[in-house]
Amino acid sequence: MHQSSVQPLLDLPLFAGLSAAAQTSLLSQSFVQTQPAEAELFEQGQMAQFLHVILQGRVALVGEAPAMEASAPAERQAIIEIFEPGEAIILAAVLLDMPYLMSARIMAPARIAFVPAPLVREFIDREAAFGKATSHMLARHWRLLSRQLKDQKLRSGGQRLAGYLLSFSKGATSGSSTFDLPIDRRSLASWLGMTAENLSRSLAQLKLHGVEISGRHAHIADLAKLRAFSAEDDLR
Amino acid sequence: MHQSSVQPLLDLPLFAGLSAAAQTSLLSQSFVQTQPAEAELFEQGQMAQFLHVILQGRVALVGEAPAMEASAPAERQAIIEIFEPGEAIILAAVLLDMPYLMSARIMAPARIAFVPAPLVREFIDREAAFGKATSHMLARHWRLLSRQLKDQKLRSGGQRLAGYLLSFSKGATSGSSTFDLPIDRRSLASWLGMTAENLSRSLAQLKLHGVEISGRHAHIADLAKLRAFSAEDDLR
DNA sequence: CGGTTGTTTGAGGACGTTCAAGTACTGTGG
């Protein structure tokens, strides 16, 4: 039985409120896969067969631009969002039964639960609590995207980077902070909407604002100072 | 009684599935306001007091950057999304009971239904069908934003403009098309993530691709040609 | 008809990208 491996699903807010019967269906019809980094969970344009729930690891949603010429010359792509354990992807495509608008790529070795899409749609018809849990997750995800879109339109690359670094020191409003970057430069650049080269330059520039980075290790000397530079509103 | 003016709410998919009791609450606690253009429905940072449902008109969600200097020198802002009749704003803030991430500005004289936020949150706890309807709307809205974010990161301003123009001729894949632009240049530019000046230049450039525009009247000579330029995937 | 607002056009500059090269890091086999 693989029942035990999908058991953790019930601990997630998304499924916690399901009826006993629904929990049984969920456990018996879902399964878990361990995926290596660089694996592609699904591809832009496909119909959603499963709701993928991240149990471990990190998954990037990647938008791909149609190749300009027929010869497929290095298709341009951009990371739209990065999701971590506890999040489900992609609820929107599963609920609406429409094709994915982007692909999903594993960033770090991951354990992913596959919940059949029809089952999810059944839950939302029959399980009162599931509609609420789903709405909440979608609402959070909508806010994440809208924040990103605001950032993209209103802030410079350097400011977005500063904001990203600050996100690792959530509570603290002043003082200093030390942490490790969880993702590589190229992916980070893509997520922040700039090139890897530019990210490198932006990082160098942030030294003037009290940021020291070597490899993946980061130290912010003065959170308040960096916050001022990032020009971020404090809405979360 | 203003009951009659809120009656149309029940025709919307969002509220259609409510129980009789819930429908009664909805009608008795909601009200409708007619708002002139330029009116501000709510401001970024406020808590969501109401779910605003657009009955007529058009509403823009506007992200505002914190003023750089204390002297408030022409605060930078960008239109994140534009919603039309039938849509509710902002579900995410209402459901999560969190502050708005952006402001809402009326673009054309509008009739807006105000549904008290606590009532909405009550519905989602008690009304099974409402969770589904809410999830569906949020899912659609999430896809709209993710599409925009992809566009912002992967396509040029001119391509985004072409895509916008093409959106007025939904069904047709080839042939020509004539229509009127519903919004003014400055707003359109802000929505597309460029300046008004640049929009003007982009429009001029699109003449090479068979687009004729005078004032608000637009004519596309060759949809297929413009579609090729816009480099848009056909995912909807 | 002047005033106001919205749109277009031009010139200059800032920011970001691309291309190309150099440097640092990582892991592997000897």
Place this chain on the structure above:
DNA sequence: CCACAGTACTTGAACGTCCTCAAACAACCG
């Protein structure tokens, strides 16, 4: 442990795109 290859990251220079500023033009309205 070192040499090595392969990858990731940084740096530099040239180029483009988009923005800013300024002014001309058009449209609208009293």
